[in-house]
Amino acid sequence: MRFVSLPLVIALGGVAAVPATPITAAPSADILGFTPASSRVEREWETRFRAMPNPTRMRADMKRLSAYPHHVGSPYDKANAEWLLTQFKDAGWDAHIEQFDVLFPTPKERKLEMIAPTRFVAKLTEPPVPGDPTTYQTAQQLPPYNAYSIDGDVTGPLVYVNYGIPSDYDELARRGISVKGAIVIARYGRSWRGVKPKIAGEHGAIGCIIYSDPADDGYTQDDTFPVGPARAPNSVQRGSVMEMTLYQGDPLTPGVGATKDAKRLALKDVKVFTKIPVLPIGYADAKPLLSAITGEVAPSDWRGALPITYKIGPGAARVHLIVKSNWDIKPVYDVIGRLTGSTQPDQLVIRANHHDAWVNGADDPISGLVAELEEMRALGALKKQGWSPKRTIIYAAWDGEEPAVLGSAEWAETHAEDLTQHAVAYLNSDNTGRGYLSVSGSHILEKFINGVAGDITDPETGATLQRRMRASRELRAPAARRDTASKSGDIQIGALGSGSDYTTFLQHLGIPSMDFGFHGEGGRGSYHSAYDDFYWYTHFSDSSFVYGRALAQTVGTAMMRLADADVIPYDYTDLAETVKGYAGELKRLVSGMADDAAKHNREIRDSTFMLTTDPRYPMAAPTIEADVPKIDFSPLDSAIARLSDAANKYNTTFTNTLDNAKTSGDFATLNMRLIKSEHTLTSDAGLPGRPWFKHLLYAPGVNTGYGVKTIPAVREAIEAKDWALARTEITRVSAALSAEAALVTQATAELAN
């Protein structure tokens, strides 16, 4: 489901300075959370493990799993699940398929025609490509559509709204242009697609078309498929438009598992469908529509790469849009495998990737799944060789991720109590390519994953993954910044928003989560189209599967360490430093808004707007904004200071205790306390207006979708200028951070005993 853009991947965090060392570094000494003795044993098993993942088998698995379209409810989706189950069982896992029954609308009628000033009927189809066999499976393909769009048959003038994000509507308002009664056309990008019809509807639009502009995703990027990887003119990005910032998973069973007997909402009571019909199109279909729009020329940063003059409208162009779906309940098949732990079997370490796709989905999700399968096989083999993990390991292949993380959400909701109490971590992957390890997630795992990334070799350079990540960030750091490493020297990881199966685990249940993939070197342009297939992936992405192997080595190593560690390797200093950074951002957000409001009001008083309006293009008269009040961040600052202090003390004790332990220790009580760490950062009441989201540090943004908002309740209250709410939420977040500090202090005491 996820679409990672390069600049995001490499801009996730800061840079730490390193001394000049040989590129291929020796592995570091003790592993975080292990005693010296257990560390030695662990390294031996890991060495065996990392030799096992096999690119040839990954290629064969990809070919098999992407051989036919395998969306939710399709025959091949079920066939894949059954085949996967066989793989688990063959590797010695205790495995089964867990089925849920979920609402999954599929296209019944799709029509988009321009009725004025000329007539044009959009093709809405992705033609087969000679030489690429699976593109001919048009009968089995799910045609391009946006799942969970409401049904509609609307006609209206066409208005171009750029990316359809809130600031685009501010631009329209400045020009006095309304989308009321209009059908908007927005380009993909800058926000999650489901946010576009939501915001359009809030502004009075009656329909929404979303297209891929070649400036963002097409010939501007590279040669188009099949010559190159880039999106061809008729290639369409499918995708869900469910309002997933409200809740995720099956729309009919929010908060509970969609089991056979679950109580289901009536369709009419569901709040997460769009309010207006939505349809995605390719740029071949978009060009005649956009070029027919008359009216004012679009602002310069609204202009894409079609060979036309982008205009806003409304004007001559009128369109007729029909979107109708079959609103059926469909089965999803989650494949679940288990290796039961030896000494702490009730503690769970979970790893998953989804198996369903929009069409053939070689990149999304099979590229990540084939890596997971290799881990699964290797761990099964290690078990047979005598490896005996302390904790229980669960490997899963989710169904139904594409429509709404259906399989993972329903499974996690069904097993919520067990997971909340016992899950040590949830590690996710999805599509993966070439380049740099992209890892985001819970910051209590930041130090841990730095340790893992420092022990895995990049297949292209021979350096460790950590070295290469650091180099990438160093290269992009401003020249004036010298050696401004994080205090710990760890590479900072990004926070998780939404867009893949970790969401329910992290944001609904408060389980420490991480998401992995390789990105940054080429290989984009097939996302959610029928061209995301074996041909595309093996020509333009990780064609030799060496990065797939590196992914298996990375996540598999992380799983082994989490399952084997004496003390669960959470670290709170990086968390404290990260949250301190977020607090700084919030303060700058407020002061920036204050500056903006002051400037805006000064400009009204000085007639600046009036004096800078071109009378040939009249602008609406702006109005005075309320001043931005002072916001007291001191409760937050104090809580962060407490956490930071507790974290430092814990670290000292942790290091002393483990370094001096003679043998592998038994820290069962401590570990059960530590497992509460992430959950302590959540609130049972959840975020304002969306109680399903319980994490107080990370959430998808209401107006950004996938994009994360950190300390979301405070940040979104500030953005909405709800100052009273901002103050309340600062209190709530501060309390959670203080509770975390208390937990850490108690853990320190237990560790010292």
Add this chain to the structure above:
Amino acid sequence: MRFVSLPLVIALGGVAAVPATPITAAPSADILGFTPASSRVEREWETRFRAMPNPTRMRADMKRLSAYPHHVGSPYDKANAEWLLTQFKDAGWDAHIEQFDVLFPTPKERKLEMIAPTRFVAKLTEPPVPGDPTTYQTAQQLPPYNAYSIDGDVTGPLVYVNYGIPSDYDELARRGISVKGAIVIARYGRSWRGVKPKIAGEHGAIGCIIYSDPADDGYTQDDTFPVGPARAPNSVQRGSVMEMTLYQGDPLTPGVGATKDAKRLALKDVKVFTKIPVLPIGYADAKPLLSAITGEVAPSDWRGALPITYKIGPGAARVHLIVKSNWDIKPVYDVIGRLTGSTQPDQLVIRANHHDAWVNGADDPISGLVAELEEMRALGALKKQGWSPKRTIIYAAWDGEEPAVLGSAEWAETHAEDLTQHAVAYLNSDNTGRGYLSVSGSHILEKFINGVAGDITDPETGATLQRRMRASRELRAPAARRDTASKSGDIQIGALGSGSDYTTFLQHLGIPSMDFGFHGEGGRGSYHSAYDDFYWYTHFSDSSFVYGRALAQTVGTAMMRLADADVIPYDYTDLAETVKGYAGELKRLVSGMADDAAKHNREIRDSTFMLTTDPRYPMAAPTIEADVPKIDFSPLDSAIARLSDAANKYNTTFTNTLDNAKTSGDFATLNMRLIKSEHTLTSDAGLPGRPWFKHLLYAPGVNTGYGVKTIPAVREAIEAKDWALARTEITRVSAALSAEAALVTQATAELAN
């Protein structure tokens, strides 16, 4: 000749805060440089003057002057000069035509064909447009070409070099791509066109094609002509590519007037022709060429708006380019009118606009010329009514600006001695449109021109021009900046580089100069094409000529004040503040380069480049750079402090003296000293490697062309990392600023007597 891009116009300087006042302000009290008594008289004459310029007549004049192509050497160029002479004489001016004979090459053969991988022959023509009569005058048009390109017949692989500026070649070098033996294709923009073949040649290219990309100048901007103003696919930007950063004017007579008997260089000894053949094309001709280039995909900021994947090459595409010219001597006809001054007739105030065009040139230059004609007529009428300016006023209409500011340079070189000793100011205009007064020039005139702009009414808003300029800058100022006005409260004006007829006056002779025009509200896209004609201008630019009238009011008022002032209204505080700003820029330039070099070297030591290279797209290995040494700017700082101190003292005395004068004063000696002010900022030896350019504060950049480099000798030495030269030039500039301080101190003493 000039091409003003919107962001430049509005980013020329800082913003001063103003109290909230009514939009239409009353004129300020005394005029700078006038006693209270003479100020009152002056205002009466000015009021009469400003009522005279007539939009209807300007429209008729434009139609007449742009009726046929009127480039240098064409019959209509001569006819226009003769008609202009009549206008001067009819208005009561002492006028004549001054002829020079200059080298002006015109096309003999132009051919551009792609010979591989497919064959394509570029059209190189601008088709007539139904409804626009003058576009049918193809027989009289000068076809698209770049004047002063050397002759050549070359064949080679095609390489795309983006804008062809130095940093683009750095990008190529990082990729190990050479243009040696290749023909480069560069897009217009970011540098003056003549710099593109110069830099290409320095890197070994054998030919250069320059095209207009629709992202910068075409359908991306607006509807294309004739539906809208934007450049149509076959529209071509002509223009000179003479190496005008070496010297300007006739290539055969550097530094002296190209009179009949002047000593002329042989063609083979001329250094200012390009080293490789150059040809400009439109984007219709460019598209097949660019889309045939194979090889690596161009970096993201190299990609324009053609519907293709931009690639660098060299690869499959090979082209054959022929450029041959008739290297003829042609006459240029400067029209010179004079109103002799009453009390200080040897002091000269000069104002001009050119009359030649590349084709019909309604915008460039006739839009500015018709404003000048209205000033000329109005001043003639005032003279008849009894107005008697103290100083001699010269109004000129130059020929041959487009090829190389031929008419103005030859006239100024011919009369150099008189001008250097007696010219108070040179005021220039060129093409003009709608929007904001754009004024750049000598900073000793900054305060003066603020006074003028504060007394002229903007035709669209009723505010003063100054108010509107201030509003535009305020709007674009960052929100965090509050009330950071220049100390004086004056709107800062930009410095002059090159691109119109002021160059010789300011940069060769050291005469205070200013350049005027209205820009910023629409009306671009015909620049140097056959479509810059009466139809285009009257449909898409200042169609009602109200901004033309405002230009006449502005420059005419400035001319009257400069001719009538008791004390020439130079001010040195704004100069000192401006130069202080430049010194700060130079310091930041050095520290930025030091940071960059340190980062670059650290990245080599840390293997950062090696670790971030995609092995599928190998990069060349970077090499260690020399560290940037400390540069001592204290001599410059001291000189600026001296100037600032002298300027403040002068200002106090100046205000006291004039405010308390009972009648109009006689300050002849003082004025003759003040006239040396700008010249004191020059050096007879000129800039390093280009002695024709004598101004130490302002020059066109060697690698930017039109774009100004302030304190150019120091700045370009730093950019070239010639630290010894930078230190020498700091000394030279400091000496000139100290001399200026001494002059101002002496003037203060004279004023106090």
